[in-house]
Amino acid sequence: xxxxxxxGQHGSPAREVGDFLRRRREQVAQRWADTPLFRTVFxxxxxxxxxxxxxxxxxxxxxxxxxxxxxxxxxxxTVVREQLTRTAAARSRAGAGSxxxxxxxxxxxxxxxxxxxxxxxxxxxxxxRECATAATVLMGTLRLVVMESALNEGRALIDRQRMELLETxxxxxxxxxxxxxxxxxxxxxxxxxxxxxxxxxxxxxDQHARFAxxxxxxxxxxxxxxxxxxxxxxxxxxxxxxxxxxxxxRPAIAQTIVHLGLxxxxxxxxxxxxDALAYALDQQGSGIVDPVxxxxxxx
Amino acid sequence: MLxxxxxxxxxxxxxxxxSTAEQLQQDISETIASSSTTGVVIDLSGVEMVDxxxxxxxxxxxxxxxxxxxxxxxxxxxxxxAITLVELGLTLPGLRTAxxxxxxxxxxxxxxxxxxxxxxxxxxx
Numbered sequence: 427x428x429x430x431x432x433x434g435q436h437g438s439p440a441r442e443v444g445d446f447l448r449r450r451r452e453q454v455a456q457r458w459a460d461t462p463l464f465r466t467v468f469x470x471x472x473x474x475x476x477x478x479x480x481x482x483x484x485x486x487x488x489x490x491x492x493x494x495x496x497x498x499x500x501x502x503x504t505v506v507r508e509q510l511t512r513t514a515a516a517r518s519r520a521g522a523g524s525x526x527x528x529x530x531x532x533x534x535x536x537x538x539x540x541x542x543x544x545x546x547x548x549x550x551x552x553x554x555r556e557c558a559t560a561a562t563v564l565m566g567t568l569r570l571v572v573m574e575s576a577l578n579e580g581r582a583l584i585d586r587q588r589m590e591l592l593e594t595x596x597x598x599x600x601x602x603x604x605x606x607x608x609x610x611x612x613x614x615x616x617x618x619x620x621x622x623x624x625x626x627x628x629x630x631x632d633q634h635a636r637f638a639x640x641x642x643x644x645x646x647x648x649x650x651x652x653x654x655x656x657x658x659x660x661x662x663x664x665x666x667x668x669x670x671x672x673x674x675x676r677p678a679i680a681q682t683i684v685h686l687g688l689x690x691x692x693x694x695x696x697x698x699x700x701d702a703l704a705y706a707l708d709q710q711g712s713g714i715v716d717p718v719x720x721x722x723x724x725x
Numbered sequence: 726m727l728x729x730x731x732x733x734x735x736x737x738x739x740x741x742x743x744s745t746a747e748q749l750q751q752d753i754s755e756t757i758a759s760s761s762t763t764g765v766v767i768d769l770s771g772v773e774m775v776d777x778x779x780x781x782x783x784x785x786x787x788x789x790x791x792x793x794x795x796x797x798x799x800x801x802x803x804x805x806x807a808i809t810l811v812e813l814g815l816t817l818p819g820l821r822t823a824x825x826x827x828x829x830x831x832x833x834x835x836x837x838x839x840x841x842x843x844x845x846x847x848x849x850x
Contacts (some may be wrong), residue, residue: 431760464767531732539734549769566840612840623808624804625736625807627804627807628804630804630824631824634825635824636828658811658812661816662804662807662811663807664809664822665802665806665807665810665811665817665822666802666803666804666824667799667800667801667802667822667823667824667825667828668824705751
């Protein structure tokens with residue numbers, strides 16, 4: 427882009443555009459306030475839309491004056507990044523797709539270029555063309571910044587929700603004095619196993635539990651990694667002085683474990699949560715379990 | 726280090742350096758040998774950080790105590806410490822564990838406590 431090479435010199439197209447934006451701030455902002463993007467986001471008052479538009483124009487002018495019309499990381503954008511993110515987010519919430527938001531941001535370009543060309547009517551055709559190109563590139567960069575901010579916002583939301591899901595999906599239940607259980611539901615991955623391990627061990631300390639039951643009835647598949655995580659949890663619980671019981675291994679999973687050649691020999695396993703509880707109660711000597719059907723048969 | 730009848734209570738706190746660990750192991754061995762100690766309780770509730778070195782020290786203390794006919798119980802290990810040890814691959818097989826020092830003492834005394842049946846529990850190899 428030629429305007430980029432000559433940036434910094436006096437009278438370069440980028441600088442010219444920056445000056446123009448400052449000069450015509452009010453007019454551009456007034457025109458922007460009528461575009462779909464500003465009209466739909468700032469529904470309360472037109473003045474608010476004009477103010478927001480002025481802030482964006484100020485930022486664009488700073489970027490243009492610095493000669494960084496193609497740079498989405500330009501310092502000038504940091505001031506308005508949050509505002510742009512909010513604007514894009516508001517449009518997304520209103521049901522606009524990312525392509526539509528992108529087009530709406532693009533609709534901000536014609537007013538700027540029209541005003542610019544009108545402003546430079548005395549200059550040579552060559553100069554006008556260069557300035558118009560610089561303005562177009564600048565508006566393209568703005569579009570990129572908006573989309574980038576919107577995407578980052580989306581990604582942050584997904585991350586936050588994933589963390590929330592991790593926390594809510596692993597409740598530790600106190601079944602009896604000294605017995606806690608974690609019913610695991612859904613696929614276990616490394617991150618989730620880590621959370622399970624941590625919450626389980628924390629509750630072992632809090633509840634003063636001597637027995638911890640890991641119920642995997644709701645886990646659809648078990649691979650070597652998941653089995654390894656289970657073993658780790660069991661080993662860590664043992665180090666803390668609690669016994670870990672794995673319950674709810676379904677026939678298909680049992681078969682998989684055997685096929686994979688995984689050794690769960692050091693882990694106490696029971697067919698169901700009830701059997702595991704019976705085992706733990708028996709070991710505690712609570713005297714509640716009927717000695718005939720103490721559930722130990724399932725081993 | 727504290728002697729409670731037949732039991733030797735060792736409380737570890739903060740960082741354990743090479744020299745102090747060496748000294749500790751020696752002290753424990755000598756105390757067991759020179760008295761009628763039948764059990765050693767290592768209280769780890771004050772330890773927040775752990776490395777492979779501490780894991781090895783624990784295993785060595787247990788092995789030495791075992792040679793001198795005393796049982797070792799590790800008590801009060803924090804979740805973070807347990808997780809780290811497991812991640813390091815140090816599951817300390819053969820070492821007995823308890824939630825608190827009290828439980829460990831009960832375990833060693835073989836009382837008719839809730840630990841009744843756990844006293845005989847052994848890790849399979």
